[in-house]
Amino acid sequence: AQRVTQPEKLLSVFKGAPVELKCNYSYSGSPELFWYVQYSRQRLQLLLRHISRESIKGFTADLNKGETSFHLKKPFAQEEDSAMYYCALSGGAGGTSYGKLTFGQGTILTVHP
Amino acid sequence: DTGVSQNPRHKITKRGQNVTFRCDPISEHNRLYWYRQTLGQGPEFLTYFQNEAQLEKSRLLSDRFSAERPKGSFSTLEIQRTEQGDSAMYLCASRAGTGIVVKEKLFFGSGTQLSVL
Numbered sequence: 459a460q461r462v463t464q465p466e467k468l469l470s471v472f473k474g475a476p477v478e479l480k481c482n483y484s485y486s487g488s489p490e491l492f493w494y495v496q497y498s499r500q501r502l503q504l505l506l507r508h509i510s511r512e513s514i515k516g517f518t519a520d521l522n523k524g525e526t527s528f529h530l531k532k533p534f535a536q537e538e539d540s541a542m543y544y545c546a547l548s549g550g551a552g553g554t555s556y557g558k559l560t561f562g563q564g565t566i567l568t569v570h571p
Numbered sequence: 572d573t574g575v576s577q578n579p580r581h582k583i584t585k586r587g588q589n590v591t592f593r594c595d596p597i598s599e600h601n602r603l604y605w606y607r608q609t610l611g612q613g614p615e616f617l618t619y620f621q622n623e624a625q626l627e628k629s630r631l632l633s634d635r636f637s638a639e640r641p642k643g644s645f646s647t648l649e650i651q652r653t654e655q656g657d658s659a660m661y662l663c664a665s666r667a668g669t670g671i672v673v674k675e676k677l678f679f680g681s682g683t684q685l686s687v688l
Contacts, residue, residue, distance in 0.1 A: 462613075467611075501574070501575075501679050501680060501681045501682070502614070502662070502679040503678075503679065504676055504677065544613050544614075546613070557602055557604045557619065557664065557666050557677050558604065558616050558619055558627065559606075559614070559616065559677070560616070561613030561614050561615070562613050563611065563612055563613050564612075564613050
């Protein structure tokens with residue numbers, strides 16, 4: 459069975475401070491990991507995925523298979539980063555599993571001025 | 572708005588009634604997914620269509636739930652004999668299925684919020 463755990467429901471930081479949103483997963487194969495974000499009154503949208511090794515809006519995430527983690531990091535948080543963040547897992551790239559995601563419970567990030 | 576469209580945005584119903592939701596995916600997307608999200612939880616996968624074929628259903632999808640995608644375009648999700656536990660946000664998502672994984676992206680709709688009284 460696959461599982462995604464986000465241990466923090468709420469995270470508050472001040473503008474300019476570093477931020478790290480934690481994500482741990484459980485999956486027996488080679489997973490695809492994603493971070494999705496939902497800003498206030500907007501729909502859920504993809505922030506980044508590990509397969510692309512991209513940095514979006516200053517956020518990065520490294521897949522650590524040894525620790526089964528995919529923590530989201532940003533060195534200097536901005537007020538506009540305040541949102542709900544979901545870590546998600548797909549059982550392998552491509553095919554039917556790609557859109558079938560297992561989500562964590564989410565972390566509400568608040569960046570104070 | 573050319574994104575994934577869901578109707579209605581909100582639905583209030585009495586226990587025991589049937590409800591139907593509609594999802595219009597992005598026009599060129601052949602893959603369509605339904606998710607359910609309850610308060611304080613992340614979305615949970617319900618079912619998946621490739622064109623008109625329903626290829627996978629979650630165990631969450633009891634026999635009171637049925638989903639269709641008759642012409643491979645829009646999809647409907649029907650809940651019969653609603654129960655209070657069905658109250659949730661029902662999300663639809665679609666993707667192109669190009670086969671180029673690194674370029675594929677799942678697009679979500681705004682959801683239908685169901686309240687069963």
